[in-house]
Amino acid sequence: MKAVTVQDGVLSVAEVPLPAPGPGQVRLRVTRAGICGSDLHVRVHAGASADVAAEVGYPDFMRPGHRVVMGHEFTGVVDEYGPGCRRRWRPGQALVALPLIRHGHDVHMIGLSEHAPGAYAEYMLVAEDTAMPVPAGVSPDLAALTEPLAVARHAVGRGQISRRDTAVVIGCGPIGLATILMLKAAGVRRIIAGDYAEGRRELARRCGAHLVVDPATASPWTGLASSITDVYGAGLDALHRLRGVPGLPWWLAVRAARRLATAGVVVFECVGVPGVLEDIVTHAPIRSRVVVVGVCMEPDTFRPAMAINKEIDLRFSFCYDPAEFRETLHLIAGGRVDPRPLITDVVGLDGVADAFDRLSKPGDHAKILVDPAQG
Missing domain, CATH: 3.40.50.720 (NAD(P)-binding Rossmann-like Domain)
Structure with a gap:
């Protein structure tokens, strides 16, 4: 299958093996992926990011020399289940998922480790337990924004x-x-x-x-x-007025205020x-x-x-919890959050490198999405 890989800051479209879902995993056919600001940072600061990640307990964050398929904001449809899955959804059901996956006993960050290829690809793996169905009527463009909005x-x-x-x-x-x-x-x-x-x-x-x-x-x-003198002055004025009231326990009034x-x-x-x-x-x-x-x-x-x-x-503030992720998805589905103004372009895999360059220069663009099916 086709995917966009990054190695030492260079983004390129390559042929990579089709991922086979392991125990508890679902293979998705990616319909949309978002380019995140942290992807832009990590592309040029992979070493510093990996050092921080290692210090907080994750040693497998992408480093210079690693060849990684990025993309941790995504939506896709069910393509194949791995062994041990509950098979909650029919093939073709649209899902979003937390960008974390377990391989054996190890937990990996999807799209930010060479052990967990991300969504700048035609297919990707997610954990069934972290996946959530996209409500009817929510387009792939909007579903892919669940993660950054969370x-x-x-x-x-x-x-x-x-x-x-x-x-x-x-x-x-x-x-x-x-x-x-x-x-x-x-x-x-x-x-x-x-x-x-x-x-x-x-x-x-x-x-x-x-x-x-x-x-x-x-x-x-x-x-x-x-200014600090304005604040102190207002406090002194208030204290003067309170202490001018006979019998008033001014300290209780201050507590109430x-x-x-x-x-x-x-x-x-x-x-x-x-x-x-x-x-x-x-x-x-x-x-x-x-x-x-x-x-x-x-x-x-x-x-x-x-x-x-x-x-x-x-x-x-760094991330979110699973409940916040689900709440965000349903805020989008219910129309309480309309993220359409964020979307300023949609590109295919061959447009990802150019999109990174455009996003690195502040201007008219906000969120550029990737459609792997777009030529």
């Missing part, structure tokens, strides 16, 4: 954002746009987005951002940030390049929650003293 759903959950909070999304690439979609689905009433690329700013508007800014000409923090605190700001860092985190810590309002979603592959720094003085709550 990443965004998890990130929004990590932010513990309420409808009355203000969300600030820094970076409107695919993961930033997916985050905007999930914030909108969560009912957040004020979503501010910032990106230097005009095309991506327009996509952010289409995804539901209420205010979109070009950081080169405007600040996403306008009207949000206040803390419980009824006004809406806050939750920031989603969706860029993943050095310097962005420091900029956010410097300019975000006092007591903001910052959720880091963008994958920065280089060492970075920020000033802890600044974060401490402002009591910034810094969180990191």
